[in-house]
Amino acid sequence: MKKLSIVLFVLMIAIVGCSKNDSSSKEVKGTIEVPESIQANEQVKLKVLVTQGDKKVENADDVQFQVEKEGYINQEMTKAPHEGKGVYSTDYTFKEEGEYMITAHVTVDGDMKMFTKKVEVGKSKE
Numbered sequence: 001m002k003k004l005s006i007v008l009f010v011l012m013i014a015i016v017g018c019s020k021n022d023s024s025s026k027e028v029k030g031t032i033e034v035p036e037s038i039q040a041n042e043q044v045k046l047k048v049l050v051t052q053g054d055k056k057v058e059n060a061d062d063v064q065f066q067v068e069k070e071g072y073i074n075q076e077m078t079k080a081p082h083e084g085k086g087v088y089s090t091d092y093t094f095k096e097e098g099e100y101m102i103t104a105h106v107t108v109d110g111d112m113k114m115f116t117k118k119v120e121v122g123k124s125k126e
Contacts (some may be wrong), residue, residue, distance in 0.1 A: 005081040011045065012098025028108045029114035030054050038121045040097045047089040048104040048115065061107040063088035070099040077105065 033047040046065050050057040064077040080088040094100060104115045 004111060019095055019112060024058040027055050028057065028106060028111065028113050030104050030106050030113065032102055032104055032115055032117040034102065034119055038119060040094055042123055043091050043093045044057065044079070045089050046092050046102060046104075047083070047087050048106065050086050050106055050107065050108070057108055058082065058084075058086060060106070061110065062112075063107070063112075064105045065092065066103045066105065067092060067094070068101050068103075069096065070101070080104070102108065 005096075009026055015063045029051050031049045031051075033049065035044050046067075048063060048065075050063065050125055059080070063080040065080055066074060066077050068074045078090050080090040083089045086103075088106075098121055100119050100121060103118060104110060106113050106115065
């Protein structure tokens with residue numbers, strides 16, 4: 001009986017260890033991509049590459065961008081349709097120069113994750 005208990009305990013540990021590896025490899029990740037130089041009143045494309053493990057997510061439930069200028073709160077969300085190859089994008093115009101925080105709200109299989117990137121909008125360096 002004692003040997004059986006030890007065997008079962010070892011099997012449980014092995015199963016738990018395997019399930020943790022599987023869940024981390026299925027973690028949803030997002031990488032926000034924006035142009036290197038952004039000017040005020042210029043329309044740019046905001047993109048987020050959504051992956052789960054080593055696969056690109058082609059069927060996210062919902063992807064939206066929230067853009068906030070430093071010091072201001074913006075509750076407005078902009079829907080980002082699927083472009084292909086795991087990329088979801090939308091066009092956006094930054095109205096003023098300054099520092100902005102871009103947040104991509106990504107929902108996959110009912111689980112929502114947020115990914116952020118800080119950008120500077122302003123005069124190009126000459």
